[in-house]
Amino acid sequence: MPSKRLSVVVTRRLPEVVETRMKELFDVELREDDTPMSKREIVEAMQRADVLVPTITDTIDGGMLGQAGERLKLIASYGAGVDHIDVQTARQRGILVSNTPDVLTDDTADMAIALIIGLKRRLVEGVRMVQDGGWDGWAPTGMLGHRVAGKRLGILGMGRIGQAVAKRARAFGMQIHYHNRRRLHRDIEESLEATYWESLDQMISRVDILSVNCPHTPATFHLVNARRLKLMKPTSVIVNTSRGEVIDEAALTRALRAGEIAGAALDVYEKGQMVNPRLADLPNVILLPHMGSATEEGRIEMGEKVIINIKTFEDGHRPPDQVVPSML
Template structure:
C-alpha cells in the first residue's frame, strides 16, 4: 500500500558513515549525523527514535521491542545500513506499522572474498606463519616446517546457499574444492550444475561428509545455535570451521571445547557471539584465524550500502514501497 509523501523526512543516523554518503543524506533529507564512530547509548537511541521519521541504524544497534515501543508516532521507517537485520525486532516494527529495509547484494562479493580467504588461511596456517616471521624466531625453510593441509580435492560444506553462499561456491570450485550445501530450498538444477554443487536436505548427514564447513545463513530464530554441540560432534577432527556470517549461529562454547580437545582441526572466524568481546580461550589457540568482523569492510561496499539506504528512504518518502523492504519472515 502506498505511503503518504514526506517532503523532507527527518533522518537520524546512528554511526559515522563514509563522508560521501553523509553528504548526500544531508543534501536530500533533514539529517542528523553521529560525528563519532561509536554506537549510540540506549538513552540516545530512545531520544533519536522519538525525534525522526527515519532511523538509520547499523548492526551494532539493538533495535528491540522495548526500543520500538518507546518510539513516537513519527517513526515510520528503519533503513538499516547493512544486510543483516537480526538486531531489529521485525515483529515489533510491523506491529507498529514501521517499515524496515536493508541493503542486500552490495556486500556479497566482499564477504565471499573474506570467507574464501579464511578457507585458505586456516588449513595453510597463514596466521601462524605470519606470527612466526614477526617474532624473529623463524630459522629458515625446512621440509617439515609449518606443514598445513592443501584444500584442493577437499569437500566444502556450505550452510546457506543464498547470494553469499553461491559466491563462495564459485570461488571454492576454482580452488579445486568439491561443493556440498544445505539450504532450506534446493537450488535450480542449472545453478547446481554451474556450481558443481550437491544438495543435502539433511544437515546432519552433510556434516559427517565434509572437510571444511562455512556458514552463510542469516541469524534468526531458526538459525540461532544451528551449529550446536551435537552438530559439532558430527564433524570429524580433521574439519575446519569457517564463520563470516553471525556469531550466534555457532555455539561458541562448544566450538572452543572442540578446538581445545582436538575434535576440530581449526577455525576461521570473522564474527563473534558477544562482539567485540572475544573469549580469551580463543585468543590462546594457534589454529584459529581471527579477523574483526571485516568481511564487508571495503570502501566500495560501504559506499554502495549507503546508496541503497538513500534509495530506500527516497522511495519511501515519495510514497512508494522501498525496493529492499524486509518482510517478517526474512531469511
C-alpha cells in the first residue's frame, strides 16, 4: 500500500460497490447521508482534498473555486453534464475537471421513448384513473390515445443520445427529423433515415413529437421559448430528458393550459427540483424525478469512470474524460 494516497471527498452517496472500490484505492471521505452539501461544506471539502467528486446537483462557481486553496487539483464529477462547474475558472486555477460521458446514452434514450409512448397512449392518465377508482370498465371510445407509428419525431440535439433515440424511434415506425448545431455525416443520416433541418423553427412547426436532447449552454438556454412553442401543432407533444433550462418552463405551462400543444413529459426542470405547481396540476403532463439515467448498471459505470479518471490523474497522466472550456 502506498504511503501517501490521494485525499478524495465525495459529496453524495454513490453505489456501494463504487464507494468500496474508492476506499480501497484512495484516502476517501464518503458522505454519511444522501443530502446535498451546502456551498460552505463544498468549499471546505475543496480546501482539504486533492480531489473532489461532486454530482450535477452541486453548483461550483468561480467564487467557490476562489476559496478552494492550493491543494485541490482535480474535480472528478460524477455525471456527464458539467454546466454546474465553472470550468474556465477551474482551468485558470490549475484545477482539472473530468466527467463521465458515454455511459448513460442507452438509459436516457430508453426513457425518452418511454415518455413518448406514455404521452401518446395516455399511460399515466390511465394509471391515475384506476388507482383513484374512476375506471368504470372498457368502452370503445374510452382513453383513446394515438399511435406513434408514422408520426414525425423532431430531435433537438443529434449527439449520442439523440441518435440513440432516433434508432429506437425508427423501430417503432416513427419518421426522424432533427436539428443540430452541425449536420450529421450522410452515412449516419441514411442509416437513421433522418431529415435534417437547419431551421429549428421550420422543424418544430412540422413535427408531431419534439424530443429535447441537447446540452444546456448559453446558446441553448430557453431555445424552446414562447415564440417557438406557438409554432408547434396543437396535436404535438414535447419530451425533455436533457436539461430543464433548454425549455422556458413558464411558457410551456401557458401553452399547455391554453391547449396550444397536446402534452409534455419532463424528466428535468428549469429550476432543479422546483416544479411549477400549475404545470404539475395538468392531466396531460408526465413529470419524473430526473430518473432518465437511473439504472443500477449506469450508476456503477459512472462510478467506474470517476475512479479511472482519478487513478489516471494519480499516475501522472491526463484523465481520459478531462473537460476543457473549448469543449463546451
